[in-house]
Amino acid sequence: MTTLSTHVLDAVRGAPAAGIAVTLFAADGTALGAATTDADGRVGDLGATLPAGTYRLRFDTAAYFAARGQETFYPEVTIAFGVGASGHYHVPLLLSPFAYSTYRGS
Numbered sequence: 524m525t526t527l528s529t530h531v532l533d534a535v536r537g538a539p540a541a542g543i544a545v546t547l548f549a550a551d552g553t554a555l556g557a558a559t560t561d562a563d564g565r566v567g568d569l570g571a572t573l574p575a576g577t578y579r580l581r582f583d584t585a586a587y588f589a590a591r592g593q594e595t596f597y598p599e600v601t602i603a604f605g606v607g608a609s610g611h612y613h614v615p616l617l618l619s620p621f622a623y624s625t626y627r628g629s
Contacts, residue, residue: 525573525609529580530628531564534619539564542590544583550576573612579603580614588620595620 527547531540540560547556547569555578556569585598600623604614613628 525575525606526611527569527573527578527606528611528613529560529566529569530613530615531560531582532615532617533564534617534622540587540616540618543587545569546581548579548581550578573606575607577603577605582616582618584618584623587618593620597621597623 529545531543531545532538533540539562541562541564543560543564545558545560545566546554549555555573558566558569560566580602582600582602584595584600588595597620600616600618602614602616602625604612604627606612615625615628617624
């Protein structure tokens with residue numbers, strides 16, 4: 524079985540991005556789980572065990588930046604990724620109002 528977590532860091536503030544809504548989708552668009560990043564910017568488990576396939580994580584960045592009075596170019600960030608072998612997958616997001624980056628974490 525495969526599990527999934529994520530972590531969002533606000534690159535401008537140099538701090539975790541707490542309070543971001545995150546939704547996990549299957550390739551067909553079916554929502555599989557949802558959570559909000561905690562005070563450390565983390566979602567430890569999105570609540571779904573994942574078979575091999577393609578998935579998407581959507582981060583509601585508009586609400587996060589609006590709460591801080593910041594304009595953003597990206598009202599949401601969607602990351603598509605593939606799951607193969609069973610195990611744990613971690614998908615971090617490094618975020619700023621006008622750029623983002625991601626990688627496969629551990």
